[in-house]
Amino acid sequence: MSFSPIRRRKTRQIYVGSVPVGGDAPVSVQSMTNTDTNDVAATVGQVKALEAAGADIVRVSVPTMDAAEAFGKIRQQVNAPLIADIHFDYRIALRVLELGVDCLRINPGNIGREDRVKSLVEAARDRQVPIRIGVNAGSLEKELQKKYGEPTADALVESALKHIDILDRLDFPDFKVSLKASEIFMTVEAYRKLAGQIEQPLHLGITEAGGLRSGTVKSAIGMGMLLSEGIGDTLRVSLAADPVEEIKVGFDMLKSLHLRSKGINLVACPSCSRQNFDVISTVNELEARLEDILEPLDVAVIGCVVNGPGEAREANLGIVGGEPNLLYVGGKPDHKVDNKTLVDELERNIRAEIARRRDQKS
Secondary structure: OOOOOOOOOOOOOEEEOOEEEOOOOOOEEEEEOOOOOOOHHHHHHHHHHHHHHOOOEEEEEOOOHHHHHHHHHHHHHOOOOEEEEOOOOHHHHHHHHHOOOOEEEOOHHHOOOHHHHHHHHHHHHHOOOOEEEEEEHHHOOHHHHHHHOOOOHHHHHHHHHHHHHHHHHOOOOOEEEEEEOOOHHHHHHHHHHHHOOOOOOEEEOOOOOOOHHHHHHHHHHHHHHHHHOOOOOEEEOOOOOOHHHHHHHHHHHHHHOOOOOOOEEEEEOOOOOOOOOOHHHHHHHHHHHOOOOOOOEEEEEEOOOOOHHHHHHHOOEEEEOOOOEEEEEOOEEEEEEOHHHHHHHHHHHHHHHHHHHHHHHO
């Protein structure tokens, strides 16, 4: 099923490299490297791992001029659009613009004098490079901390509008905005408030969400609320985990909302005493084996005949537990499979279907 009942907010479209963000473009999924940017080989390796996982965009921290030079070398060795994360020093931003950056993550109000901001914005305009304004509850301006006493949704929005005003005065409309906090309801309220005030795309995230399990839950709830309302054009799932996991979780979130359909969509029962094969180990093994497949395909793995036939008929491929198990192909029973060869047979049929679809396209 590819239809989504969600009516997305209409926004101005910008381009991060070749990836459209906003407008009628799909919600893009991104992550951020956690290697030392000066370690070019390690960072390139991580970017390539993220590319292989399906990342649309990758962000790299560039805190120093040395890191900027390293960024240039990284840019030459990877394909994914790269965002440079820069704070305070406009000279670093100017340098990465020369070296081929695809987007700048800066806060214009933190760059310094207006002439510096203007020179930076002009350089970005000349190279058709967009800017992301990134507001974070943990780094609000001192005057806003004093005004509100603590981070609030209104404080996040006011901070964003201050930075947006600078770009508006410089007639630079090609930007996106994020308003991140670790508190779900604050984040959701802030995005809702800003969504009605600007036409630019919004980058979603729950910052400092936590580890793989807890961070996934918080991110899915917070971003799921916004995405279901049509708010959000690109996202990052912030996890204290391997960045590749952020991409996996991001796509799983979008697949569950029928906003993206990249990769295998496994429909699996939680298993019970009726199961005729080990559902959990089968699903885990399939996920590990099929990580390289980025084409969309629905696969049902159901342990018994109660819900199995119905789910398998709706999937592209499905296995139904029985004595023996029955493999469905294209919604119809195809052939029987025993437990010993079940995972191998599922993988073989999945890859055969992917190959068939690829041949049709070529």
